[in-house]
Amino acid sequence: MDRTIWWDSPAGRIGLVDQTLLPARYEAIACADIDALVEAIRVLRVRGAPALGVAGAYGVALAARTVEAPSFEGYLSRVREASARVRSARPTAVNLAWGVDRVLAAIGEASAVEEVQSRTLAEAERIAEEDLAMCRALGALGAALLPDDATVLTHCNAGALACVGWGTALGVVRSAVEGGKRVSVIACETRPLLQGARLTAFELRRDGIPVTVCPDSAAALLMREGGIDAVIVGADRICRDAVFNKVGTYMHAITARHHGIPFYVAAPSSTLDPIHCGAEVEIEERGRDEVACLCGTPSVPDGVPVRNPAFDLTPLELVTAIITERGVFRDPANLFSP
């Protein structure tokens, strides 16, 4: 399977699958400067917490190749400015800032432009490789939690398209299938931008894993019907008391608990934020038209306001286990206890 995001080495730019075009077209675009990368992040050409970490990492490498200044100090300062723009392109997922910061730190005591360029690219490539390895490790650990003949409900896309490859929540599914288990997936469509319908369904169908799409609002009925064995979602940030993930995750957690269905969060350890509580984290409120226009046709009358939070927060008490590449935490409420 191709990667979702990569460094286009000869051209010195970032390549990525433009996810706004799926499922109609699977096409790559190139981000040759920071403006293009920031735009790609903002409009969700690249999205998903792990992929955003890699986008942030490559972003610093791209900054190191594209900014100019008369002095080395000026150059460094512009690299940092450009990186800060990438870092703040979206506020909720912790991985974006994590990827930027880790690559900035790798600059260390570099004393020449070329050295900054090589160090940042090497660190960014390391993060991308680690992302693939992380997904594989996480997938194997999570797969052990699934019974054979399992039906897994998921929300949004925590798949290969949300990472460099393989996926987190869908990595668990892929690893279970690779290990010989039969797994089918219910993909909630995930309004307003339909990442479940467009992306999760796309990548699972491509891999031959059975997938059915349903409206987000039908998940509770499907749980009640008895056909759901587990809910697995990704995470954009796991803070001291809550998981931030695509809006809708919280309702699935509540309804899963109501039906006695295990609710798993699958995410790399880079998603952990042991510093903040949920109340301290900004939930990105996105634009009105994402909800109010369907392919250009207004679905909401003019003048009626719209709420469009991109994420919600799920208290750790509602999470059965958190699956990371480092292990499975079966007592999430005490995840950060000493």
Place this chain on the structure above:
Amino acid sequence: MDRTIWWDSPAGRIGLVDQTLLPARYEAIACADIDALVEAIRVLRVRGAPALGVAGAYGVALAARTVEAPSFEGYLSRVREASARVRSARPTAVNLAWGVDRVLAAIGEASAVEEVQSRTLAEAERIAEEDLAMCRALGALGAALLPDDATVLTHCNAGALACVGWGTALGVVRSAVEGGKRVSVIACETRPLLQGARLTAFELRRDGIPVTVCPDSAAALLMREGGIDAVIVGADRICRDAVFNKVGTYMHAITARHHGIPFYVAAPSSTLDPIHCGAEVEIEERGRDEVACLCGTPSVPDGVPVRNPAFDLTPLELVTAIITERGVFRDPANLFSP
């Protein structure tokens, strides 16, 4: 305010607001024969349990005016056949069958075509008038349950557009506002057909009642934020142990309970079905394209199946009170107890 559905007397046909055109256009169409009425019901030009009851009622009057047969017995039998087609146009809402059956019963011992025509139309008009009176009575009873300065979350459209006028869930809101209370409404958009975004937002804005639209999946977050004082929804059928209503109602009931928010169902007593249990009622599964196509653009990859249940069932235990024109039942779990 105009009626949502009416008898066009000079022309001898049914007039109704075509709700598939909203919010872009508020336009009436005429159903001059049973085929047109059945199509209008199937594609949801007219929808909402109380309005479907009236559509079924007028449908029998329309049948009485449009069928022909050599003998009176043959005529009666064709009226019944045509009425049966209307009755089965949609399976879940009990009101459609109720409206048809009540008007058929009014034929009684009629012995001439003209008598059948006049009796069916008189009974259908009576049902339409009762619907308006019912909404007013129900609204006044429900309004007493709302505090001043209330924010009410609702799902789908249980408003004037779902009835002849005024509305059930939104009738409660209108009656509260008429009584001097400040009420604002959160309208969940209601995938896949967006009756909340298109219809609820339209009719509340027209009446100057503050309304905000959100994705269905954001409701739990809004409850958690603390801004929701009550959830009020309509019902398509209230059977012995569960409420059938637009898919998504069940998750709102579970999440409202989780947050300690009262969950009210507002519906005419014609929606009560004391005969059946929830497990005996068919949930209409609608077509794939309602979910998989947005204004003609595929949102789900080809070949991926879709679940599209139109309704779900909410156990009565999760309902705080059922508001009908006959009174408020505060112990819904024992609604049908002797």
